[in-house]
Amino acid sequence: MPATTGSRTRPAGPTGLRNLTHHTLFWPVVALVALLVANTIFSPDFLSVSILDGHLFGAPIDILRNSAPLLLVSLGMTLVIATRGIDLSVGAVVAIAGALSLSFIATAPDPGAVSTVIIAIAIALGLCLVLGIWNGFLVSVVGIQPIIATLILMTAGRGVAMLITEGQITTVTSAPFKTLGAGFWLGLPAAALIAYGVYLIVALITRRSALGMLVEAVGINPSASRLAGVRARTIVWTVFALSGLFSGLAGLILASNVMAADANNAGLFIELDAILAVVIGGTSLQGGKFSLSGTLVGVLIITTLTLTVTIVGISPLVTPLFKALVVIAVTLLQSPRVRDKLAARARQRAARPEEVAA
Amino acid sequence: MTSSPSADRPVVEMSGISIEFPGVKALDQVDFRLFPGEVHALMGENGAGKSTLIKALTGVYGIDAGRIVVDGAEHRFSGPGEAQDAGIATVYQEVNLCENLTVAENIMLGHEPRRLGAIDWRAARRAAAEHLATMGLDIDPASSLGSHSIAIQQLVAISRAMVVDAKVLILDEPTSSLDADEVAQLFAVVRRLRDQGVAVLFVSHFIEQVYEISDRMTVLRNGQRVGEYRTDELDRLELVSTMIGRSMDVLEDLQVSTEHTVDAEQGATPYLSAVGLGRKGDVRPFDLDVYAGEVVGLAGLLGSGRTEVARLLSGADRADSGTTRIKDVPTRLRNPRAAISQGIAFSSEDRKSEGVVGDLTVRENIVLGLQAGRGWMRRLPRRQVDEIVEKYMAALNVRPANPDALLRNLSGGNQQKVLLARWLATAPELLILDEPTRGIDVGAKAEIQKLVAELASQGMAVVFISAELEEVLRLSHRIGVMRDRRKVAEIVNSEDVGVDDVVELIASGGEH
Ligand SMILES: Nc1ncnc2c1ncn2[C@@H]1O[C@H](COP(=O)(O)OP(=O)(O)OP(=O)(O)O)[C@@H](O)[C@H]1O
Ligand SMILES: [Mg+2]
Numbered sequence: 001m002p003a004t005t006g007s008r009t010r011p012a013g014p015t016g017l018r019n020l021t022h023h024t025l026f027w028p029v030v031a032l033v034a035l036l037v038a039n040t041i042f043s044p045d046f047l048s049v050s051i052l053d054g055h056l057f058g059a060p061i062d063i064l065r066n067s068a069p070l071l072l073v074s075l076g077m078t079l080v081i082a083t084r085g086i087d088l089s090v091g092a093v094v095a096i097a098g099a100l101s102l103s104f105i106a107t108a109p110d111p112g113a114v115s116t117v118i119i120a121i122a123i124a125l126g127l128c129l130v131l132g133i134w135n136g137f138l139v140s141v142v143g144i145q146p147i148i149a150t151l152i153l154m155t156a157g158r159g160v161a162m163l164i165t166e167g168q169i170t171t172v173t174s175a176p177f178k179t180l181g182a183g184f185w186l187g188l189p190a191a192a193l194i195a196y197g198v199y200l201i202v203a204l205i206t207r208r209s210a211l212g213m214l215v216e217a218v219g220i221n222p223s224a225s226r227l228a229g230v231r232a233r234t235i236v237w238t239v240f241a242l243s244g245l246f247s248g249l250a251g252l253i254l255a256s257n258v259m260a261a262d263a264n265n266a267g268l269f270i271e272l273d274a275i276l277a278v279v280i281g282g283t284s285l286q287g288g289k290f291s292l293s294g295t296l297v298g299v300l301i302i303t304t305l306t307l308t309v310t311i312v313g314i315s316p317l318v319t320p321l322f323k324a325l326v327v328i329a330v331t332l333l334q335s336p337r338v339r340d341k342l343a344a345r346a347r348q349r350a351a352r353p354e355e356v357a358a
Numbered sequence: 359m360t361s362s363p364s365a366d367r368p369v370v371e372m373s374g375i376s377i378e379f380p381g382v383k384a385l386d387q388v389d390f391r392l393f394p395g396e397v398h399a400l401m402g403e404n405g406a407g408k409s410t411l412i413k414a415l416t417g418v419y420g421i422d423a424g425r426i427v428v429d430g431a432e433h434r435f436s437g438p439g440e441a442q443d444a445g446i447a448t449v450y451q452e453v454n455l456c457e458n459l460t461v462a463e464n465i466m467l468g469h470e471p472r473r474l475g476a477i478d479w480r481a482a483r484r485a486a487a488e489h490l491a492t493m494g495l496d497i498d499p500a501s502s503l504g505s506h507s508i509a510i511q512q513l514v515a516i517s518r519a520m521v522v523d524a525k526v527l528i529l530d531e532p533t534s535s536l537d538a539d540e541v542a543q544l545f546a547v548v549r550r551l552r553d554q555g556v557a558v559l560f561v562s563h564f565i566e567q568v569y570e571i572s573d574r575m576t577v578l579r580n581g582q583r584v585g586e587y588r589t590d591e592l593d594r595l596e597l598v599s600t601m602i603g604r605s606m607d608v609l610e611d612l613q614v615s616t617e618h619t620v621d622a623e624q625g626a627t628p629y630l631s632a633v634g635l636g637r638k639g640d641v642r643p644f645d646l647d648v649y650a651g652e653v654v655g656l657a658g659l660l661g662s663g664r665t666e667v668a669r670l671l672s673g674a675d676r677a678d679s680g681t682t683r684i685k686d687v688p689t690r691l692r693n694p695r696a697a698i699s700q701g702i703a704f705s706s707e708d709r710k711s712e713g714v715v716g717d718l719t720v721r722e723n724i725v726l727g728l729q730a731g732r733g734w735m736r737r738l739p740r741r742q743v744d745e746i747v748e749k750y751m752a753a754l755n756v757r758p759a760n761p762d763a764l765l766r767n768l769s770g771g772n773q774q775k776v777l778l779a780r781w782l783a784t785a786p787e788l789l790i791l792d793e794p795t796r797g798i799d800v801g802a803k804a805e806i807q808k809l810v811a812e813l814a815s816q817g818m819a820v821v822f823i824s825a826e827l828e829e830v831l832r833l834s835h836r837i838g839v840m841r842d843r844r845k846v847a848e849i850v851n852s853e854d855v856g857v858d859d860v861v862e863l864i865a866s867g868g869e870h
Contacts, residue, residue, distance in 0.1 A: 211734040213722055221715045227674060227706055228715075228780065229698040229730040288717050 024282035027333040028297045031280075031326060035304045042312055055184045059307065064188070067303035068195035069094070069250035071296065073270055074277040075202055076132075076243030078295045081278050082219045083236050084287030085139060085146035090247040090274060092157025093131055094267025097124045097251025099161040099170070102261040106172045117176040125248045131157070132244015136237035154271070161263035170261045181256030191253045198246065203292045212290075215239065219287030273302050276323075280330050301326065367430065369394045369525055369557045370446075375414055375424035379767065382758055384410040386581045388424075392526065397548060397558045399568045399589070401601055402578035403799045404771030405757045408561050409451050411578070412528055416441035416448050429525070447524035451531050451561075451770045451797070452710050453515045457504035462486035464503050465518045489517045494543035508708045509535040509660050509825070516544065527551060528559045531770065533567060534797045535707060537660045537825050545571050563771070563799050564826075565594055579603055602801055627686045629819040630702070630788055632671060634680035641666040643680050644845035646838060648788060653810065653820040655830035655851070657860050658840030664823050665707055666843065668792045671821065672704030673697035698731055701787035705777055705794055707823070709770075713777040716766030720756065721747045723765045723776050727784045750779035753809065755802060770797040778806065782813075789813065790821040795829065807833055827857045839863045 039046040039059070049058035073090045080087045101124040108116040131153060138149035183190040206212035217225045218232045226232050250270070255261055279285060280301055281294025305326060309319045332338050370392040377385040385407050392398050400408045413419045415426060417435025426433050428444055435441040438448060455464045462483045471481040486499040495513055503511060516532055527548075533541050548558055548571060562568055568575065569589060577584040577600045584600050592600070599605045628647035636643035641663040648654050648671075656664040669675040671682070673691035681688050684700050691697045694704065706712035715723055724747050729738055747761050754775040756768075765773060774797055781789060791810070795803045810833055814820050824830050830837060831851060837860065839847040846867045849855060 208737070209734050210729045210732070210737040213718070213726075214730065214734050217715050217718060217722075217726055220717045221711070223712050224715050225726070225730075227694045227704065227712050228727045229695045230726070231695065231730070231733075235734075 024291060025294055025297060027330055028280050028282065028294065028301060031330050032297055032301050032304065035301065035308060035326075039304070039308055039311060046311070051187070054187055056187050059311070061189060061192075063300065063303050063307060064192040064196075066307065067299050068189070068191035069254050069267075070270065070273055070277060070303060071195045071199055071299045072246040072250040072253075073243075073267075074274040074295050074299050075199055075292070076239070076246040077271075077274040078278050078281070078283055078290050078292060079202075079206075079215060079239040080146070080243050081275075081283055081285060082215050082287055082290035083239055084219050084222070085236065085240065086275070086285070087135065087150045087240065087243045087247075088147060088271050089131070089135060089150040089153035089157055090243065090250075091267040091270045092154050092161070093128050093244055093247040094251035094254060094270055095158055095161040095261075095263050096131070096164070097128050097248040098255030098266045099164040099261040099263050100124045100127055101177070101252055102170050102172050102255055102259070103164050105174050105177060106170050111172060111174040112176065114176045117174060120177070121180075121252060124252060125245060128248025128251070129241060129245045132241040132247075133237070135244060136240030139240060140233040140236040158263055161261075161266075165261050165263050167263075169263075172259055172261075174259075177256050178259060179256070181253045181258075191257075194249070194253065198249065199292070199296065202242075206292065211235075216288055216290065220289075276327055277302055280327060301330075366393050366395070368392055368427075369429055370415065371425075371427040372411070372415060373425050373427075375411065375426070376422045377410055377414055377419055378422055381760065381763075383581050385414065385421075388578065388581070388583045390576055390583070391586070392557045392559055393574075394525070394557050395552055395555045396573045397552050397560055397571050399572035399575040400559060400561045400578065401568065401575050401597065403601055404775075404797075404802060405769040406578040406601075407581040408578060409530055409769060410581075412448065412450070412530055412559070412561070416446060416528070442522060442524075445523070445525035446528065447519040447522045447526070448528040449512075449515045449519045449530060449532055453508070453511050455503055455511060455515055455518070457502070457711075459503060460500050461490070461497060461503050461506070461514055462499035464514055465489055465499070465521060467518075469521050485521075486517075489520055490514075492520065492547060493517050494540070507661060507665060509537075509540070512536065513540060513544075520547070524556060526557045526559065530561045531563070531797055532560075533562055533564060535793055535825055538827075540660060541567060563797065563803070565597065565800060568597075569594065577601055598800055601799075628683075629685060630671065631683040631686075632680065633683070635670050635677050635682060636679045637666065637670060637675060637677050640675065640843065641670065642844040644838075646671075646845070646848075648819045648821060650787070650819050651814055651817045652835040653814045653822050653833050655834030655837040656821065656823045656840060657827055657830050657837050658864060660825070661843075662840040662864070663843035663845075664840045665792055667838075667840065667845070668704060668790050668821060668823055671697075671788075672702055672790050674704055674706070695730075698727070698784065698786075702790065703727070703781040703784050703786035703788070704790040705781050705792060707793040707796065709774055709777060709796065714765055714773050717764060719762050720751070720765055720768065720776055721761035724750060724761075724779045724783055727780045731784060746783050747779075750783055753782075754779055755805065771799055771802065774798055775802065775806075786818065788819040788821070790823075792823045793825065794822070795824065795826075803829075827860055831855065831857060831860065841867045 036047065046059050049056055049060055077087055077090065101120040104120040104123060105111045105116055110116055135150050135153060138144045139146050179190050181191050185193055214230050214235055217230055218235050222232055251267060254266055277298030278295050280298035281291050283290040283294060305323055306319065309316065309322060314322065368391040372388065372390040375385050375388045388411060390411060400411065402408050410419065414421050416438045417440055418438055433444065435444070441448065465486040466482045470477040471485060472478060483499045490497060490499065493513055493516060495517065497506065497510060503514060512532060512535060516529065519527060532544060536544065552558055560572060572589045574586065574588050576586045579601060626649060629650045630648045632644065632646045634643040634645065644667065656667060658664045670677045673694045673696050676692060682691055683689065689700060697704065715726065721743065725738055725743050732738065751759055751761065756772050756775045756779070765776060768776065778794055795806055798806060807829065810820055810822065822830060822833055834851050837849050837851055838845055839849070839860065841864055847863050849863070
């Protein structure tokens, strides 16, 4: 309980290699590559991409497209977690976005019109932003713990989605809306372009402006940040709002994929996948330092894993177990304590081969 | 006094200890012995390796080379828990307790008395109260630890170490935020333990305290052992020059002029003027003027309200009565940010929980205040950042001089310097310093005092709080005296005012 063992990394052996294996992204990237290799062994043309009708096709493209919603949700989740928070309501927000947009299009006089679709998107995103602001308000102004504050929307949100769809699974036909999830722009899946575009913008903003540093400062030591004049409250509020907005966008993509608003199942458990992606990527649930590139790798691992399960033909029943194993392996290898233990053992063996490690 | 140490076998013997962190050789072939029944001071500048040596002994850090013998047997503890089981009780430099538990829980954690297998909380609270009493502490064991000041928390941490029947007691800067009375109390306990045969390892930057309590000392410099001395065979000047590796006249030549340059009576407007400012339960309404170019010291005992005054002036806490005028304009300081935008900087006494952002680098920590003021969108240009960081790291002699080091990896004193740098970098008009030299070594302390005096002479208004009255007297033009959460007197400092006068004022509560 007193002074915890600070994570010490000490060079021993070839420093370059050591630095590489000690990079927080080393093991996640190894896991991703291993997954891709395993898939390629199983089906040799796994990594091949072909052009059909001017569009790119193949498993890598599928991974890109399928990862879009999770990437968006995880992006907001990373920022929220960095400020010591957590957002459990993302799945419900996904459902609300889908329900609202599709219900609006369904009742509009001209579901196929671009203008209808744009208004639908704007309304849905607007509501999701408001929901994010609501979460942020509960956490930063009222002072409710994030896990409780977002639990409220997590449970109530699906009810709201049900109200919007009136308990039906609304199916719609609207070509422009379908583009969002299933269409192609410049030969690439539109969904992927949107998600990766947003990802790039956020990554640029956090690292080029001072936002990243201030978010981390708030996550590492909130009271010190407050005394240093950081607008801790505004920052926490903002990241929750962004999380709502990005989840809304993810919800639109998912809804457009199936063109049906399923209030019960849309985005079900996506909060768990997102939290996993963030943790695999090396951002600690204790807040503070965050890694958006880590989150990206985490998202790709989870998406590839899901795809692998289908390709290899493993029963979907074992998917969660399979996922759990990968997650345990990656997080163990990343844990500073495990690393220290491994490093200490290697060092003691090297230094005093005749003695048993104490 | 005790028997000559050399007659006994050392209870702790460390030989050839080396520890290297990336880029820093923290300990280099260090030998160290600790005998039963002695108080042994471990001396050295900030970053010399004192805390690291302690952590090597207690297993917080693994060692790269060397042998550790405790009670005749070689040990390599894998963590502080193991060391504690072997009879080594440690109070680390950064108080490491659970703020949201009660005082009693913190003291008894891991040693709770049990009845029928369940923890007997009443007995635990009683035992805790007894331990507090031996430390001369009169606080409610059932109160939450977080509600107490850092000094009280430090005393609670020491009480906690006393719970174990230890052969070795390690105290890493236990007195850094204590008043004379608490120090005396602590030393009485230390002496008693020593006479019972406990070996005490003591770290402090207060030279006088070291001479008062220690029998022997070991001096470290840059991670190397310079030597081991009997305290009565090494005088203060020799000690200091052994520590810093050259002769020391800085202490002598620090003649800060406290002549009043700005005179309150000349009718100038104060930079900040508090009228009837107060907060229920913290501090009774008080008046205080601070003029540009002067240092106003706050003197008072622990818990007298001196920190609370600073917190009201800086917006860290919100006042519930009275008004603050800044340059004659009534201003509400609703939060620290509002104060900062008025040019007020506040360095808290609680370094760990209100200052250090450990996982950020030294560079980021220094510019944090400045950047926060600009908002997230207007990021400070890299060139400007580097200039500022370089300037203040040099001015305060932050070591290692590596702006990319994580702040949590710096030694305690160097962390404190970085926090000062953070506030100086904001170029404040009013600088409020609560225990700014806490844990800072003799040389650097003199430098910082000089810097504060210099800033004031260039027109900065400064409020200076320290448990060390000498320091307050040396720097201040005027001194506000606090007692029982009330400002009881205000005196103009001059040659004729001595520590005794201030002590007298504190004791009498200003009623002559
Ligand atoms: N976990 C760590 N990682 C990297 N460097 C470290 C770590 N801990 C300590 N150091 C470095 O080791 C050196 C010795 O630090 P240490 O904390 O032992 O100093 P100290 O003598 O206790 O100083 P102070 O009087 O300021 O408390 C410093 O240069 C410090 O930066
Ligand atoms: Mg130290």
